Amino acid sequence: MIYNVAGLLTAREGTAREVTIENGEIRTDLNRFYRVNGPVRLLRTDKTVLVSAAVSATVNDTCSRCLAPVNINIQTEFEEEFEPANRDLMSERAAPVERDFDPALLIDTRNMLDITDALAQALSITMPLAPRCKDECAGFCTTCFANRNQTACKCDQNPIDPRWQSLAELGARTSNSTN
Ligand SMILES: [Zn+2]
Ligand SMILES: [Zn+2]
Known part of the structure; x- marks a missing residue:
């Protein structure tokens, strides 16, 4: 040019x-x-x-x-x-x-x-900052890193964020100690 x-x-x-x-x-x-x-x-x-x-x-x-x-x-x-x-x-x-x-x-x-x-x-x-391969791209599973466009990983059925899980355990322990 x-x-x-x-x-x-x-x-x-x-x-x-x-x-x-x-x-x-x-x-x-x-x-x-x-x-x-x-x-x-x-x-x-x-x-x-x-x-x-x-x-x-x-x-x-x-x-x-x-x-x-x-x-x-x-x-x-x-x-x-x-x-x-x-x-x-x-x-x-x-x-x-x-x-x-x-x-x-x-x-x-x-x-x-x-x-x-x-x-x-x-x-x-x-240039778009976050381009997508298609509008409905499902992306990677943040737990097992499977490409959700190709496989429906098992994590989908049990979608507990680990941070909430440890909070839940903490809650269980606290309620146990008061008993
Ligand atoms: Zn994509
Ligand atoms: Zn997964």
């Missing part, structure tokens, strides 16, 4: 270019692999290139309840300004942008604009 924007940088302010991401691949340090599709618009502003994207992505993850692999579909909208290293390509009145730019938002000296890192950030923010 790298675009040569030399033409845009030398074009007039307000010039736009539309591109489409088709089956783009993004790998992140969380070991996630996103497959991305969607339109991207590159707009020449007075000092920057404003990138707007509305993409959908599928990504592998694990179910938060049963740890089965799941494919998640997410949508994200993204809008960021990228500042060129070659400011002189823009009009002579283009002064440096005042604020500090994220290095992920810099157009390099060869006029290549790479949206991969910024898009990866936008996608990871959109």
